[in-house]
Amino acid sequence: MARQEPNRKRPPLIRAGYTLASVADEVSGLVLRRSLTWNWMLGFGLALLLVGMLAIAVAVLFYRGVGIWGINIPVAWGFAIGNFVWWIGIGHAGTLISAFLLLMRQKWRTSINRSAEAMTLFALVCAALFPLLHLGRPWYAYWLIPYPNTMGLWPQFRSPLVWDFFAVLTYLTVSFLFWYVGMIPDLATLRDRARHPFQRLTFGVLAMGWRGSARHWHRHQTAYLLLAALATPLVISVHSIVSLDFAAAIVPGWHSTIFPPYFVAGAVFSGFAMVLTLLIPLRAAYGLEGLITMRHVELLAKMLLATGLIVDYSYVMEVFTAWYGGNPYDWSLMLDRMTGAYAPIFWAVMLCNVGVLQLLWWPRVRANPAWLFAIALVANLGMWMERVMIVITSLHHDFLSSRWTMYYPTVWDWATLVGTVGLFFFLFFLFIRLLPVISISEVQKLVVEEGR
């Protein structure tokens, strides 16, 4: 057939041979039939240990206060805020994959959107911890919530930190709704496939009586599209607002108009890196190569390269504006970043996010899951270092040389960071085991469309 010629070069989005029943069977089988595997138990156990470590770190923090961290004056923002920005950025690719690609009618999102959305939620949970822990008196966190209290006090709505509260809360809520609404039909599939009464009851409650009615589908699709249309600008706004925490300050290195787009680009970049970090082992461990094909992985790699190049451009512009702007404090800070006490972090960031990234230009690298996994890990590390660098170097080298101070993370800083990584994987392992990791109904639709 001549008219299919242009498509022949592209591998299919789903391996041939899938039917409606086999898609539903394979995905629901992961939850309903597959018993606990060794690699799952091992991963879950490790993650659980790290969660325990996080619990200890938080308990000690509550008991002794933020003094157990390496923060001081003037470096009052240390790992906690760097980790916050990093985690919240990781979430962004999930929403972009599911919402933005849905609006753009990109079919390759279907196999990966569910797990990417789950990643968003779990990353947000980790992110939301840090500002709370950093408060010093975390039990007063509810003071950020505006409500007409007896003291007549309101939060300071002009403060970026209150904007953050609204941005993160809205993002968490909308991401959850988007994830859940998309999952309702699949929960119904699980309810109908489950044999165990407890499973049937649980999924039955979660599916809310979904029965695939054409009327319901119509409203469901409308609501889903509307949510996507709402979530896409939300992604941009959340990290822009996070970046305003920095840009609204007058500290050199922070007070920069490039910050909102720069942060958003970095967020999406780290998010795509995390999607690759999660999906490559997931498809191998659960034999999902037929549904999450190499085409998905390669397209993700291209997105990683594209967003990474935007980040690289931002690095260049940041240095250029510091030099061209003629502000001696800005330029002094930039030189300090490149040659000062924290210079190794700067050059490591350049190596990870600029140097290693360029490997993705080679199609061979993009077609190799092991290489991609390694590059994604490097990108994650690079982005984390970049966030920490932005937070720390500006504070440690501000206007007065008499204030210049070093920041050294303590063991509790590391424990909290690694603990949230554990929390993230703990939630993700639970998700793999308890909920459909791939959108059954959307892949079924794709199977029918591709089969034509």
Place this chain on the structure above:
Amino acid sequence: MSEQALYGVMACFETQEEVLDAAKHARAAGYRRMDAFTPYPIEGLSEAIGFERIRLPLLVLIGGICGCVGGFGMQYVAMVHGYPYDVGGRPLNSWPSFVPITFEVTILVAALAAVFGMLVASGLPRPHHPVFAVPGFERATFDRFFLCIEAEDPMFERDATRRFLEALNPTDVSDVPC
């Protein structure tokens, strides 16, 4: 008396084309109260069963406007009347710094309107429904396509409707008890 105890008659099909055709035929034959049940959304099916246009987008717009006005109003009331605080002589109604929260609340209320509007309009959550009693209906979320003509349809007549559905070449036709 068994006529009254009937919710409708349901036919089961193997492909989406068949259920789409069946719905179009039923509508052409004059049936108005029917519903189709499918594992994934099928384009044109809701129109074929005679689904009126929905106002969900309007509801979301209204939600967004409420969120926008409410979000800004909250900040205005708090910062101008409730707790006026002079920061370097700047105006109390410093609206540019109210924009981020206004935007976030707009999105939040609009999204909540979309989800709850969808659920309420669809009558969900509804754990029990007569169609669940049909044998084999659990495959509606798996790999089968169902068309149900409801007893409330003015043209509904147990045997005639059943014969009509059987003529559409389904794999199975069953009564749906109330």
